Amino acid sequence: MRTPVQFRHNGTEAAVFADGGESLLTVLRERVGDTAPKYGCGQGTCGACTVLIDGAPHLACLTLAETVQGREVTTAGGLKDGAALHPLQTAFMSHFAAQCGYCTPGMLMAAKALLDRSPRPTREEVVEAIAGNVCRCTGYEPIINAILAAAQMPGPHRY
Amino acid sequence: MNRFTYVRPVTVADAVAAKAGAPAGRFIAGGTNLVDLMKSDVERPPRLIDIGRVPGMDAVTALPDGGLRIGALVTNARVAYDRQIAAAYPLLAEAILAGASAQLRNAATTGGNLLQRTRCHYFYDPSMPCNKRTRGAGCAAIGGVTRMHAILGASEHCIATHPSDMCVALAALEAVVQVSGPHGARAIPMAEFHRLPGDRPDLDTTLGADEMVTSVDLPAARFTTHTAYMKLRDRASYAFAIVSVAAALRLRDGRIEEARLALGGVAQKPWRRPEAEEALRGRAPDEATFDRAADILLDGARGQGDNDFKIGLARAVLLRALAQAAAGGSDAQGGHARA
Ligand SMILES: Cc1cc2nc3c(=O)[nH]c(=O)nc-3n(C[C@H](O)[C@H](O)[C@H](O)COP(=O)(O)OP(=O)(O)OC[C@H]3O[C@@H](n4cnc5c(N)ncnc54)[C@H](O)[C@@H]3O)c2cc1C
Ligand code: SF4
Ligand code: FES
Ligand code: FES
Numbered sequence: 108m109r110t111p112v113q114f115r116h117n118g119t120e121a122a123v124f125a126d127g128g129e130s131l132l133t134v135l136r137e138r139v140g141d142t143a144p145k146y147g148c149g150q151g152t153c154g155a156c157t158v159l160i161d162g163a164p165h166l167a168c169l170t171l172a173e174t175v176q177g178r179e180v181t182t183a184g185g186l187k188d189g190a191a192l193h194p195l196q197t198a199f200m201s202h203f204a205a206q207c208g209y210c211t212p213g214m215l216m217a218a219k220a221l222l223d224r225s226p227r228p229t230r231e232e233v234v235e236a237i238a239g240n241v242c243r244c245t246g247y248e249p250i251i252n253a254i255l256a257a258a259q260m261p262g263p264h265r266y
Numbered sequence: 267m268n269r270f271t272y273v274r275p276v277t278v279a280d281a282v283a284a285k286a287g288a289p290a291g292r293f294i295a296g297g298t299n300l301v302d303l304m305k306s307d308v309e310r311p312p313r314l315i316d317i318g319r320v321p322g323m324d325a326v327t328a329l330p331d332g333g334l335r336i337g338a339l340v341t342n343a344r345v346a347y348d349r350q351i352a353a354a355y356p357l358l359a360e361a362i363l364a365g366a367s368a369q370l371r372n373a374a375t376t377g378g379n380l381l382q383r384t385r386c387h388y389f390y391d392p393s394m395p396c397n398k399r400t401r402g403a404g405c406a407a408i409g410g411v412t413r414m415h416a417i418l419g420a421s422e423h424c425i426a427t428h429p430s431d432m433c434v435a436l437a438a439l440e441a442v443v444q445v446s447g448p449h450g451a452r453a454i455p456m457a458e459f460h461r462l463p464g465d466r467p468d469l470d471t472t473l474g475a476d477e478m479v480t481s482v483d484l485p486a487a488r489f490t491t492h493t494a495y496m497k498l499r500d501r502a503s504y505a506f507a508i509v510s511v512a513a514a515l516r517l518r519d520g521r522i523e524e525a526r527l528a529l530g531g532v533a534q535k536p537w538r539r540p541e542a543e544e545a546l547r548g549r550a551p552d553e554a555t556f557d558r559a560a561d562i563l564l565d566g567a568r569g570q571g572d573n574d575f576k577i578g579l580a581r582a583v584l585l586r587a588l589a590q591a592a593a594g595g596s597d598a599q600g601g602h603a604r605a
Binding site for chain 2: 108110127128130149150151152154157163164165166169170171173174217220235236238239240
């Protein structure tokens with residue numbers, strides 16, 4: 108059954124027809140054309156598909172598309188403010204927090220949710236916030252350091 | 267994934283009616299377990315009844331008897347960070363935070379957590395025989411890889427465990443599940459909500475096929491200071507329990523006035539034995555006393571081979587959790603994080 112689904116996507120209106128059973132991840136990548144969220148496991152175990160729904164991090168692979176009707180969905184593609192990178196994006200670059208980059212969009216969104224809620228997090232809070240995100244390249248330390256550094260940078264953490 | 271119809275009822279009555287009209291249909295709340303199971307074709311519901319927006323089930327409210335009502339749609343994250351719960355039921359907050367990840371806890375609901383299915387790998391694999399999936403098909407786990415399976419309350423038909431952390435704390439706190447069905451509402455105590463497999467492993471709970479969970483009620487707080495949730499898992503975060511323990515004590519003049527103990531990861535339901543709690547009453551909180559309670563709680567424990575180690579492990583975690591509870595609860599790191 109095809110269901111019409113409308114939601115806000117990175118600040119603009121998105122309207123698609125979702126096939127019954129399509130995940131939010133599939134809808135974002137294949138119908139909306141936003142390939143920032145990644146497909147890793149499809150089972151909730153890797154965090155690569157992390158997006159914000161109404162500001163809180165969720166796994167797009169386990170979210171049925173129909174259930175986001177009327178919600179606000181933010182992906183890593185919506186982090187920039189015009190041409191200006193989000194402090195997290197700048198810090199991920201300067202701290203070499205990405206190697207292959209596959210986990211990065213999910214890491215960024217888990218981190219953004221943390222900074223929105225807790226602008227000056229402790230190291231433990233950072234570790235807990237990204238505990239659901241797997242990275243097979245960096246060994247995590249550069250990612251944790253980047254998030255802590257972003258928290259020290261000026262500029263709005265919300266857009 | 268199978269094809270299904272999708273409805274979004276706006277009242278509990280509509281939701282219950284939608285289920286009555288499609289007995290093989292499923293309620294969907296956070297979807298974190300159901301969608302996963304549908305992707306592996308373990309669940310093939312012809313209809314999804316999305317209860318996510320039914321009003322009146324998404325709040326934590328005070329009850330006249332001093333307890334708290336947690337609506338079935340309140341997310342695990344909201345329960346864990348709720349101020350009233352953190353203050354009055356720290357055991358529950360600690361148990362929830364020991365499970366899953368931030369993303370999952372944001373989606374997972376109280377009702378869905380109660381009704382999540384076992385994580386037995388064979389259950390998740392439709393090419394394997396499984397009595398829980400198909401009545402009478404046989405059990406691939408028995409004689410197979412059993413590291414995560416039950417040591418208590420299993421049957422010759424099924425040796426699965428219930429994977430929830432939240433439910434272990436709810437069992438220790440003697441919460442009551444409120445449900446609604448076509449014939450009205452009823453209350454099910456936690457001890458009776460989940461069932462042992464027996465010869466009906468297809469039934470995880472005593473909830474009727476036409477009933478829906480509306481809330482979980484916590485009785486007035488009795489265990490606020492001397493509690494501990496300790497969880498052992500293969501890595502320090504984001505894994506299901508191999509063994510977990512919820513321990514709650516009330517101490518007076520150096521003696522245990524009242525105790526609650528529940529084990530997770532060992533049976534198809536949170537494992538409690540009132541006799542074990544009785545054995546602690548009136549005694550000093552020392553190792554000999556704790557040992558006696560462990561003897562009773564683990565009485566009859568039997569491994570399947572790969573999981574024999576769980577029996578000794580459960581005892582060790584029990585003793586540590588009790589000692590930690592007696593000392594005034596978890597340290598800043600939380601018992602689960604370091605255990
Ligand atoms: C990778 C991963 C790791 C996890 N780790 C842990 C862990 O360490 N500890 C832990 O405890 N849990 C863990 N979980 C499980 C998680 O807690 C559950 O998936 C979640 O609680 C289910 O809630 P939900 O709202 O998403 O349920 P759904 O998936 O929406 O529903 C689950 C079941 O409950 C039924 N249901 C839902 N609400 C109601 C209701 N109100 N009335 C009647 N039936 C209802 C549905 O029909 C369905 O059968 C993990 C999950 C994943 C994917
Ligand atoms: S232990 Fe239970 S759930 Fe696992 S395969 Fe056997 S019958 Fe199925
Ligand atoms: S793709 Fe969603 S958690 Fe791995
Ligand atoms: S940078 Fe490769 S997975 Fe994280």
